[in-house]
Amino acid sequence: MKASDLRRHLLDDELERLDLASDRAEAVSAFRSIVDRLAETERRFALDRSARDKVAVRAASLLQASSPVPVSTRLAFLKGDWHGRAAAASALLHEGDALRCVGSLSVRAWRDGHGERRGLLDGAEAARALATAFREVGSPGVLKAQEELRGSAAVALRHERGGSAVWERALRPLLREFAWNAQGIGKDRRDAALEAIKASAVLTGQARQGVRDDLPVLLGSAARASLSVRRSEVPAAPSALNLLAEEMKARNRLRSEIFGVLEGDEDRLFGASAIGAVLSTAIVRRRSIRTSPAPLLGLILPEAWVERFAHLTAADAAGELERLAVDPRLHRDAQVAAEFASGVVKAHPAVVRVSFAEALGLQPPPLRFDRLPIGRLFRAAPRGKRPARMLCRGKNGRLIRCRAVADTTGAMVGYVAFDPLSREYGGRPLFAAYGLDGQRQGYAWADETLYRWAGVPEQGFVSVPESIPL
Amino acid sequence: MEELPFISKLAHDPVRAYVETLLAKAGFAHAGGVERAEAVETLTAEAERRIGLELMQAVDPHSLQAFRQLAAEDATEEELAAFFDVRVPDAEARVRQALEAFGRECLERATALRAELHLS
Numbered sequence: 001m002k003a004s005d006l007r008r009h010l011l012d013d014e015l016e017r018l019d020l021a022s023d024r025a026e027a028v029s030a031f032r033s034i035v036d037r038l039a040e041t042e043r044r045f046a047l048d049r050s051a052r053d054k055v056a057v058r059a060a061s062l063l064q065a066s067s068p069v070p071v072s073t074r075l076a077f078l079k080g081d082w083h084g085r086a087a088a089a090s091a092l093l094h095e096g097d098a099l100r101c102v103g104s105l106s107v108r109a110w111r112d113g114h115g116e117r118r119g120l121l122d123g124a125e126a127a128r129a130l131a132t133a134f135r136e137v138g139s140p141g142v143l144k145a146q147e148e149l150r151g152s153a154a155v156a157l158r159h160e161r162g163g164s165a166v167w168e169r170a171l172r173p174l175l176r177e178f179a180w181n182a183q184g185i186g187k188d189r190r191d192a193a194l195e196a197i198k199a200s201a202v203l204t205g206q207a208r209q210g211v212r213d214d215l216p217v218l219l220g221s222a223a224r225a226s227l228s229v230r231r232s233e234v235p236a237a238p239s240a241l242n243l244l245a246e247e248m249k250a251r252n253r254l255r256s257e258i259f260g261v262l263e264g265d266e267d268r269l270f271g272a273s274a275i276g277a278v279l280s281t282a283i284v285r286r287r288s289i290r291t292s293p294a295p296l297l298g299l300i301l302p303e304a305w306v307e308r309f310a311h312l313t314a315a316d317a318a319g320e321l322e323r324l325a326v327d328p329r330l331h332r333d334a335q336v337a338a339e340f341a342s343g344v345v346k347a348h349p350a351v352v353r354v355s356f357a358e359a360l361g362l363q364p365p366p367l368r369f370d371r372l373p374i375g376r377l378f379r380a381a382p383r384g385k386r387p388a389r390m391l392c393r394g395k396n397g398r399l400i401r402c403r404a405v406a407d408t409t410g411a412m413v414g415y416v417a418f419d420p421l422s423r424e425y426g427g428r429p430l431f432a433a434y435g436l437d438g439q440r441q442g443y444a445w446a447d448e449t450l451y452r453w454a455g456v457p458e459q460g461f462v463s464v465p466e467s468i469p470l
Numbered sequence: 471m472e473e474l475p476f477i478s479k480l481a482h483d484p485v486r487a488y489v490e491t492l493l494a495k496a497g498f499a500h501a502g503g504v505e506r507a508e509a510v511e512t513l514t515a516e517a518e519r520r521i522g523l524e525l526m527q528a529v530d531p532h533s534l535q536a537f538r539q540l541a542a543e544d545a546t547e548e549e550l551a552a553f554f555d556v557r558v559p560d561a562e563a564r565v566r567q568a569l570e571a572f573g574r575e576c577l578e579r580a581t582a583l584r585a586e587l588h589l590s
Contacts, residue, residue: 240583241498241505245512247579248572252519259523268515269541271522271568272485277551278562279477279484326494336478339487 031056301341302334308410310357310364316378317356318345355381370411372435374442377413377450380406392417394463402434402468405450412436416444421462430457432464439467474573477566485521485569489513492573496580517572524568525558533557 017030035052256267309317321342325335341360345351348359357364358381367382382404394400394417402417415434422430429446442454443461475491478484489510493499498506526534533553540553554561 239505240580241493241509243583244496244576244580245509245516247583248513248516248576251575252516252523255523256519259527266538266541267522267526268519269522270525270537271518271520273537273541273550274521274525274554274558274561274565275485275518276547277554278565322490326491326499332476336476339478339491343483343487 028056301337305338305341306357306362307365308408310355310362311367311380311382311410311412312356312406313352313379313381314345314348314350314354314356314359315352316380318342318351320378321345350385353381353385355384358384368409368411369436370407370409370413372414372433372441372452373407374452374454376408377405377416377433377444377452378408379450380404380412382412392465392468394465396463398463400464400468405433414441415468416450417464417468418446419462419464422446422459425459425462427459430459430461432461434468438469440464474570474577477569483514485517486510486514488569488573489517492576496577497584498580513576517569520572521565521568524571525561525564528558528560528564 017026017033032052035055039052305321309320312320318341321338324330325339325342327335327338330338345356345359348354351359355364356362364384380403390402391399392402398420400417400420402415404412405414405416407413414436415438416431417434419430419432422428431444431446431450432440433442433444433452435441440461442452443457444450444452473495475488475495477488493506493510493513498509529537536557537553540549545553558564
């Protein structure tokens with residue numbers, strides 16, 4: 001038997017082992033055997049033990065996606081000649097150009113020995129492989145691409161402004177690589193761009209764990225912005241919530257066709273009327289509550305809750321009560337009371353301005369004061385009907401809106417002041433937090449639940465001062 | 471399977487409150503605002519429809535005719551309450567049963583959907 005025939009025969013054994021591999025360890029082991037044989041065959045590809053392990057592990061990682069196609073037919077690493085195999089393994093080892101590496105591994109696997117295309121790689125699998133490779137080794141390429149940015153693209157990248165064209169320009173070096181791969185599997189450039197954006201969005205999380213490399217963060221943000229633009233063009237996939245609602249609707253429609261005797265929307269009217277008739281307590285009480293809610297609510301609300309929520313704005317108190325209404329640790333009576341009080345408070349026409357006590361006509365307890373804590377804060381209305389909102393001058397004379405905040409016990413703890421230019425320059429709307437002495441003590445994000453953090457945000461304050469006059 | 475929510479008679483809108491709690495139990499407590507509002511709207515309507523469909527089985531055709539007439543005449547809440555008191559035996563128990571059946575179905579489907587979409 002010739003040496004080449006012997007090698008082919010030995011390789012067939014390894015490929016069979018790989019196809020039969022039931023777990024990752026077996027796949028890595030099979031790959032390792034192939035790499036050993038490769039190192040013996042290609043003299044220029046002499047590898048030490050750790051390098052061989054690395055190639056095997058990375059090749060096995062790229063094969064983790066399940067597919068009906070046998071693994072041995074999916075990779076050029078296994079299917080090509082020894083020379084091509086060495087090139088693919090080299091790409092795996094050196095992590096230099098992940099996209100070309102994936103291209104050599106997956107796309108060429110679908111061409112036979114004469115270079116004829118035998119079929120298309122599954123799109124999802126290709127995207128997963130690309131994303132995996134990009135996630136693994138994409139950062140250096142991204143950084144290099146970022147360094148090459150000039151002009152408006154660089155500015156836009158730093159400030160998250162501008163349209164999709166700018167982002168596309170920013171991503172062009174990466175798109176080119178993705179397009180190269182996409183064409184090989186029969187996808188158009190647009191699909192490739194979307195895959196590139198998806199992959200680069202993954203970098204955001206990774207980069208946040210890093211130390212100094214903030215460029216991937218910027219690119220990830222850019223990708224998110226571009227993705228949202230794309231989403232407006234492409235119909236979004238229905239969410240689980242929408243699917244659930246549609247499914248319940250379809251089931252009722254079917255029931256109506258089988259059992260229904262009423263026409264049109266009459267079945268719903270019948271149900272709604274029945275609810276109003278048999279569960280009408282709330283409707284009757286609601287009417288009486290609107291004129292004089294305090295006696296009833298005073299009875300059903302625990303005293304500690306009145307103490308805690310009295311000076312919060314009705315809206316924030318209602319939100320917290322809604323949370324309590326589904327808190328499994330509470331007694332059912334307390335849950336019902338929370339739900340009821342929340343419903344009554346939310347019906348107030350000025351729910352974001354008045355205090356909880358004012359909305360319910362309760363006698364407010366005396367104000368309590370405390371130090372500004374790190375943690376959850378609530379908007380407060382210590383003056384009852386009017387929000388404790390005030391205007392003060394910030395940097396360069398810019399007007400700043402401040403309002404009082406309370407802690408989780410309902411004590412007044414300070415103020416938050418909106419930084420009007422924060423979104424312009426930093427990307428996120430920002431509050432500066434001030435203690436009762438008017439000194440700045442940390443910050444809170446304005447686009448999420450009010451939560452005070454210590455220190456200065458990474459994006460920095462733009463217009464709020466160090467202290468506010470009280 | 472999560473325990474079904476309590477049907478509160480104290481809520482302003484008992485069915486909406488029930489649906490809201492149901493979604494929280496189904497794992498959609500943090501769903502987006504607009505999307506959640508739309509889903510609550512749809513599911514509340516479907517819960518009402520489901521109750522209507524269930525109660526229909528308990529009344530005779532003449533009573534349904536009478537209900538149509540009441541609805542056409544824009545009857546008051548008291549008149550409707552009287553209709554259900556007289557014409558629908560065990561109306562409250564049936565309403566509760568229907569709502570609970572709807573809730574159970576919702577939770578089952580939500581669990582299945584979350585598994586299908588690999589959300590849990």
